[in-house]
Amino acid sequence: MADQKEVARLKELACDMRKKLLYLCGTYEGVVHIGGDLSMTDLLIGLYHHGMNVNPDDIQDPKRDRFILSKGHGAVCMYIAMALRGFFDYDDILKRYGKLDSPYGMHVCKVYLPGAECSTGSLGHGLAVSVGMAFSARQKKQDHRVFCMMGDGETCEGSVWEAANTAGSYKLGNLIGIVDKNSQLMTSFANESMSFEHYPERWEAFGWNAVEIDGHNMNQIIDALDNLPSVTSDKPTVIIANTVKGKGVSFMEGVIGWHAGALSTEDMEKAMAEVDAACEKERSAA
Template sequence: MERTPLTATEERHSVEELEDLAFELREKLLHLCGTYEGAVHIGGDLSAADILTALFEYGMNVDPADLANPERDRFVLSKGHAAVCMYIAMAIRGFLSYDDIVATYGQLDSAYGMHPCKVQLPGVEASTGSLGHGLPIAVGMALGARGRNDEHRVFCLLGDGETGEGSVWEAVMAARSNKLGNLVAFVDRNRQLMTSFAEERVVFEPYPDKWRAFGWNVIEIDGHDMSQIVAALDGLPASDSDTPTVIVAETVKGKGVDFMERNLAWHAGSLGAADLERALTALNASRVKETV
């Protein structure tokens, strides 16, 4: 995929730069979780951090200074409870203010709610939160783009848990039937639901084969390996192709903080001062371990 940036002077980040930005995103996520008195969906935020960094900083053709450009790529956060991760990714990219997010998140009349609202936040393409709805919205966007002969892509990030919803598979079938090669779905395959591990409640496996059975182009990656995410984005078929693509990204809920990783207790939570220091220490330790 050869992307022509909307901003004339924009250069694409290297894998190493993207890794640094993903670390910054996780660090800011933890700081927010440590200052907000209510619960933050920190586990699923951390599992999606690398994907959202790669999308906003590398894969999507977007310009924070030109939000209405018809040539921009669109993004739908189907797993709307990961809104904080999206907000901060957008802030790092220049769409939003991180200080405003921290100062107002979750407050009455704040633009930064637990789930995203397109009315409150320019740059957010769809209000989401009810699971299983994001991909149908993205299918409609992609179909509309085809009707207008637009060349942009529509990206959608789903959690694997929500793919137990029938509405998702209706959308999957509709996308292939309408030959929406301009549609790209990412699945944050962290294998956890709110209160259980996925396979304990819903049998998803063989998971990628389910998408293949519906006629989609399937790419399987490690969702925390930035080089694999970049390669998947670079290898997307042309947006005018006939086959939609799903990138199944194997991830770890709570990634980067050892006491949160694969821990059901950290689907959502808050951090006191001591836990925040502990979490930041763990995050830094994981960063050192990855670079050794």
Template sequence: MSREIPAADERYEVLAQQQLGVEELEDLAYELREKLLRLCGTYEGAVHIGGDLSVSDILTVLFQYGLRVDPSDIANPTRDRFVLSKGHAAVCMYIAMSQRGFFDYDDIVATYGQLDSAYGMHPCKVQLPGVECSTGSLGHGLPLAVGMALAARGRGESHRVFCLLGDGETGEGSVWEAVMAARSNALGNLVAFVDRNRQLMTSFAEERVVFEPYADKWRAFDWNVIDADGHDMTELVGAVDALPAPDQRRPTVVICETVKGKGVDFMERNLAWHAGSLGSEDLERALAALAAARATSTSREKEAV
């Protein structure tokens, strides 16, 4: 039985997306990466910095543009839901959420990874309001998102459920069971983003698991497939804008080609930086590399205009 939503209560009106421009999003993504590096330079343990940097643009676009959410009303039933299936990228998600206004960045830095901290190495919904579900075991996030999308369908709700996966975790059988279940239940309100950085923890993807032809695998399950450069804000915004209406029958996957360690030259495509920590010298070196990459990107954009 569908639950009726009281239209007279403005709390139940459909939330709007933020309307930020590409340049604003690029600035926020740069800020996110800088904050990631600074946290990595102050935290005594290892941070999954390589994969955090590869999803920085994606999470920026989702939290600053794609998701219809209100940080001041996190229980609003019309909000879009987000599931970080790639749970080890939690710190990147925390910072993206802090930029949107869910909580303060300084709070993340002060307690990240400590006992009883709300900001654990993997997200915990019990500890941190605003996180939709606890994740960390790879292959679990998409099945959870399927359940959320199916529940929304049953209640007659029109919000979307977004899920971010790493390409390595799509070697899990549970992912493909969820992919089949999503299409079988006509969950057009489900959107998966894949961080296709082509690296696993200790090897490059195709060396251990043959993923290609990758997009064709999703098409074989009759998903709507959108390909995007995961570091091109224009393409990522275009992918969000191109999403079919949530009342359609086919779920959508946005396959984002990315670079692990993006923005820091000595980390890019370097297996040693799946996770690590930065001393003071490495931090300054990383921040300088990030600033140089940003300057180069900005100059190229100006030349293209």
């Protein structure tokens, strides 16, 4: 069972991160992909603050775990998770997000952002790049992992399954996929567009371990990350995280219009107060 002090520490970080995302969404002059940012907040906190071996003071450490945000439209969520870990300054993100020549683009740009392993934004490519990185690590006898975060909508892309098949065929146990399964795409609910039946079995058919969790339950996130098979094992693992788009904000949860949007000051304050209240409830229940 996960260490409860650690779980409490990570939950606090997730609360802080949700508020930081909402503040940006209420103060930035354009739209933010807030729905899918809030669905993967707990997962990114679990990864950057517990599960992955990363060091903001040595971003080129060859032993570091590699992270690819394949759902690249959630870039600012990754920037803030990294800022809370000491990679960047949150105020700098607020100042420069989405501006010309900024390292903090709406999508991830490896050329501009120190610590980014891959530029993403065109969906369906991150897993293939991750497979290449994991294969290369195997050949060089390196023992880090490669983590790849995908959206469930993104996995409608055929290229994802070609990459999944390749990873299974080459027995890349050093590769971890995470699917932020919030059951919404951009303009529809997932099951209105594509079937997601037998979803874990699809991964298993390509030679993967599939682990299904509640992607907002920090105990389950930490358990999944703490119990990954060894880097030398012969099966890649996918963590299928059931999440809620817009998690934590009543007027966003499960609402199609909140794939991306901007918040008025009033709604921003309301949303932040809801997050605060939920965090306070969790604290007093602990």
